[in-house]
Amino acid sequence: MTFIELDEIEYRINQLRKELILIAEITGLNSRETIYYSQKLDQLIAIYQKYYFKKVEMCC
Template identity: 80%
Template sequence: MIFIGLDEIEYRINQLKKELIQIAEITGLNSSETIYCSQKLDQLITIYQKSAYKKIEICC
């Protein structure tokens, strides 16, 4: 199992947001590439939220 910090996840989210915008501008909002990138972003955001919640729950 690989562990990465919240800072790394947040960095990856921001990079993927930029990539998503570029892809959407080139291929359109309904293209398979845009949808795939959006789904990857959704997954990362979910991981970030779950990790942040666990960290808060453990610390407090």
């Protein structure tokens, strides 16, 4: 995975975070929609961290 792809994932994380906040404000913190978006965000962050730290290890 290249840094460009990492940038794309980071962009998507930020977009999903904004969506999550909006959904939570509308439907509440414990709604199915909020939980769904939160889980998707967690998955995306985990993917980002996996590849980011792999790049850091290769770099140094």
